[in-house]
Amino acid sequence: MDDQTRMLASMGGLGGLSQADVGDPDSVRKQQSLGQPPQDIGDILQQIMAITDESLDEAQARKHALNCHRMKPALFSVLCEIKEKTVLSIRGVQEEDPPDPQIMRLDNMLLAEGVSGPEKGGGSAAAAAAAAAAGGSPNDGSIEHSDYRAKLAQIRQIYHSELEKYEQACSEFTNHVMNLLREQSRTRPISPKEIERMVAIIHRKFSSIQMQLKQSTCEAVMILRSRFLDARRKRRNFNKQATEVLNEYFYSHLSNPYPSEEAKEELAKKCAITVSQVSNWFGNKRIRYKKNIGKFQEEANLYAVKTAVDAANVSAQASQANSPATPNSGLFICYE
DNA sequence: TTTAATGATTCTCG
DNA sequence: CGAGAATCATTAAA
Numbered sequence: 001m002d003d004q005t006r007m008l009a010s011m012g013g014l015g016g017l018s019q020a021d022v023g024d025p026d027s028v029r030k031q032q033s034l035g036q037p038p039q040d041i042g043d044i045l046q047q048i049m050a051i052t053d054e055s056l057d058e059a060q061a062r063k064h065a066l067n068c069h070r071m072k073p074a075l076f077s078v079l080c081e082i083k084e085k086t087v088l089s090i091r092g093v094q095e096e097d098p099p100d101p102q103i104m105r106l107d108n109m110l111l112a113e114g115v116s117g118p119e120k121g122g123g124s125a126a127a128a129a130a131a132a133a134a135g136g137s138p139n140d141g142s143i144e145h146s147d148y149r150a151k152l153a154q155i156r157q158i159y160h161s162e163l164e165k166y167e168q169a170c171s172e173f174t175n176h177v178m179n180l181l182r183e184q185s186r187t188r189p190i191s192p193k194e195i196e197r198m199v200a201i202i203h204r205k206f207s208s209i210q211m212q213l214k215q216s217t218c219e220a221v222m223i224l225r226s227r228f229l230d231a232r233r234k235r236r237n238f239n240k241q242a243t244e245v246l247n248e249y250f251y252s253h254l255s256n257p258y259p260s261e262e263a264k265e266e267l268a269k270k271c272a273i274t275v276s277q278v279s280n281w282f283g284n285k286r287i288r289y290k291k292n293i294g295k296f297q298e299e300a301n302l303y304a305v306k307t308a309v310d311a312a313n314v315s316a317q318a319s320q321a322n323s324p325a326t327p328n329s330g331l332f333i334c335y336e
Numbered sequence: 337t338t339t340a341a342t343g344a345t346t347c348t349c350g
Numbered sequence: 351c352g353a354g355a356a357t358c359a360t361t362a363a364a
Contacts, residue, residue: 234344234359234360235342235343235344235359235360235361236343236360236361237341237342237343237360237361237362238342238343258353276344277343277344279352279353280343280344280345281342281343283352283353283354283355284342284343284344286353286354287354287355287356288341288342290354
């Protein structure tokens with residue numbers, strides 16, 4: 001066997017031109033058409049069993065001979081060309097790769113929710129924006145909001161770690177495949193273009209995985225948001241002391257029960273609720289009082305007495321301590 | 337279980 | 351944008 005024959009033999013699998021093919025076409029047809037798998041596997045096993053150190057050495061030697069052969073580059077380039085031409089016809093199907101509108105939408109949403117994009121800062125800013133949009137001053141540090149933020153942060157963290165994992169796996173896999181192909185390109189006609197295409201295919205696959213990740217993250221955020229909104233609807237009655245403070249203010253300003261922004265803030269602080277809750281309370285109270293003054297008369301009297309008593313106490317204390325009168329308590333309570 | 341009370345939301349209007 | 355009004359949804363009382 002001279003070098004050229006041997007070379008052809010070793011390339012046989014790919015080019016479809018093995019000695020067996022040339023020498024005995026019938027045998028191939030027999031194997032392919034009727035298909036006798038048991039025999040095939042048996043053959044293969046036998047071949048594997050027959051591998052010896054010498055045969056491995058021989059294969060290595062053949063490989064080396066092939067690599068060094070002066071005709072190799074020319075032959076490979078021709079084979080690559082042929083391959084390229086046959087592949088070209090198939091390629092058109094999966095060629096187009098425009099920026100997916102779906103993935104853009106997901107990206108935008110993740111960015112808006114502060115999941116992707118700049119780290120911590122962006123996230124809390126978005127949460128703060130959500131809090132502000134929910135109505136109320138930005139420092140409404142209610143439990144739900146911090147809870148929401150915490151959950152969002154958790155989602156963000158998972159998202160980032162997963163994304164990183166996928167990216168790492170993708171680059172690892174790509175490297176692996178590229179190395180493999182480069183290695184094989186020494187014994188098989190593989191053009192750089194083909195490697196490039198392979199890499200592109202891998203990236204497409206991984207980006208589809210990434211899209212799934214983004215999608216599920218979006219879903220998680222949506223669920224969190226809806227739960228958050230629901231949670232806001234779940235109300236808890238204010239504690240007794242808070243209601244008392246609010247009622248006191250209301251009935252002692254009955255002629256003009258519209259607390260200023262500062263007064264609201266003060267009340268909010270006293271009652272351990274938010275300013276918007278104070279606003280809600282006064283809105284509700286005003287309308288409900290107006291609707292049925294009779295029903296609230298008892299309450300009104302009660303608080304009037306209370307503030308009157310308080311005022312009396314305060315003034316008594318004040319006169320006792322000989323200190324200036326307190327500025328703002330029950331001054332226009334004239335209940336008898 | 338029904339009902340009243342109550343905090344929150346949503347809408348319109350000035 | 352804030353107030354009023356209607357309404358929703360939950361809680362507490364009956």
